[in-house]
Amino acid sequence: MNTVELTSTETLGAARAQDLRAWLVDAFDGNFTDEDWAHTIGGVHALIQDRRGIVSHGAIVARSVLCDGHSLCVGYLEAVATRPDQRRHGYASRVLRKLGEIIARDYDIGALSTSLQAVYAPLGWESWHGPSYVQTPHRRVRTADEDGGLMVLRTPRTPPVNIGGDIVADWRTGDVW
Numbered sequence: 001m002n003t004v005e006l007t008s009t010e011t012l013g014a015a016r017a018q019d020l021r022a023w024l025v026d027a028f029d030g031n032f033t034d035e036d037w038a039h040t041i042g043g044v045h046a047l048i049q050d051r052r053g054i055v056s057h058g059a060i061v062a063r064s065v066l067c068d069g070h071s072l073c074v075g076y077l078e079a080v081a082t083r084p085d086q087r088r089h090g091y092a093s094r095v096l097r098k099l100g101e102i103i104a105r106d107y108d109i110g111a112l113s114t115s116l117q118a119v120y121a122p123l124g125w126e127s128w129h130g131p132s133y134v135q136t137p138h139r140r141v142r143t144a145d146e147d148g149g150l151m152v153l154r155t156p157r158t159p160p161v162n163i164g165g166d167i168v169a170d171w172r173t174g175d176v177w
Helices: 014-027 034-040 091-106 117-123
Strands: 005-008 044-050 053-067 070-082 109-113 132-135 140-142 150-154 167-170
Touching (some): 034 053, 034 070, 044 091, 053 091, 091 150, 117 150
Parallel strands (some): 132 167
Antiparallel strands (some): 044 053, 132 140
């Protein structure tokens, strides 16, 4: 069985990073922007490969998020995908378990935005039920379109948070969540 490889963006190297980016564009059916790529780099990547190349990928990047009034260091999941011919074989779950171990070790909480909550829930991720916002450079802005799509993964360092409270992301260009 193929192992989950962990690597930082820095150790990917230019050629491998370029290959990963092209793979992600394909994995997301062309709906993977320059901003999506910018959100994916700078953290830890978990990859599974076979003789044909990348099978599954996910990344964790550090973000600051206010959860129910608590300012937390968040391991934020980005660019989780599996090659179409290998979906439903457990590869994404293996990548997510490995990333979950890193989140539990290094972060106050994990967070992500997804329309596929059924993939994450069996791995301990919880739906965030409260209203979502982003803190822009000038003011807090409601992100109601994200409500119902945000999930968190508690860690041993997670303070008591009410998942029905407000959740506020730090500002970034592109998709803020």
